[in-house]
Amino acid sequence: MRLIGVWLITLCLCVPLLASSRRGKQPQPLQVTAISPTSGSTKGGTKITVTGTGFEKGAVLSVGYVPATGGYTQATEVQIVSGSKMVAVTPPHPQGEVDVIVTNPSGASTALTGAFEYK
Numbered sequence: 672m673r674l675i676g677v678w679l680i681t682l683c684l685c686v687p688l689l690a691s692s693r694r695g696k697q698p699q700p701l702q703v704t705a706i707s708p709t710s711g712s713t714k715g716g717t718k719i720t721v722t723g724t725g726f727e728k729g730a731v732l733s734v735g736y737v738p739a740t741g742g743y744t745q746a747t748e749v750q751i752v753s754g755s756k757m758v759a760v761t762p763p764h765p766q767g768e769v770d771v772i773v774t775n776p777s778g779a780s781t782a783l784t785g786a787f788e789y790k
Contacts, residue, residue, distance in 0.1 A: 698725060699725040699754060699755075700725050701723070701724065701725035701726070701773065701775055701779040701780070701781045702724045702725060702781055703721060703723040703772075703773055703781055703782065703783040703786070704723045704724070704783070705722045705723070705786075706719055706721050706722075706771050706783065706786045707719065707720045707722075709786065709787060709788060710787065710788040710789070710790050711761050711787070711788075711789065711790070712789070713763060713764060713765060713766050713789045715760070715761045715762045715763035715764065716760060716761065717760065717761040718758065718759075718760055719746070719758065719759055719760070719761055719787070720756065720758050721757045721758075721759070721771060721773065722755060723755060723773065723783075725754060725775070725779070726753070726754050726755065726773065727751070727754075727775040727776055727777060728751050728776075729775075730749070730751055730757065730773055730774060730775050730776065731745060731749070731773070731774045732746040732757060732771070732773055733745050733746065733771070733772040733773075734746050734761050734769055734770075734771055734772075735762075735764040735769030735787070735789070736769065736770070743772060744762040744763075744764055745762065746759035746760060746761055746762060747759065747762060748760045757773070764789045765789065766790060767788065767789060768785040768786075768788045768789075769785070769786075769787050769788070769789065770782045770783065770784050770785065770786065771786040
């Protein structure tokens with residue numbers, strides 16, 4: 672009888688611990704915190720590094736809005752280095768400050784307003 676009691680106590684203590692360890696980390700919320708460098712040529716071709724949280728494989732990076740096309744211009748050569756860092760190459764764009772937008776395949780999107788300046 673004593674052995675059964677020990678097993679029951681062990682089971683009661685261990686099962687909740689195992690269940691909580693299987694949950695793992697919660698995903699980071701999508702956020703853009705910085706871009707480097709913060710300016711580049713209107714011809715495009717500037718290699719940029721974007722840092723933040725929650726970047727997913729397959730994320731789209733847009734740099735600036737073009738009213739004539741009714742949409743944002745997508746960066747090229749986008750590489751997700753980690754959940755907190757991506758690198759890409761800027762597309763051509765008229766002179767001025769633009770937003771940097773990250774959109775994950777899951778549909779989540781975030782922007783860093785006026786983060787990059789085309790000169």
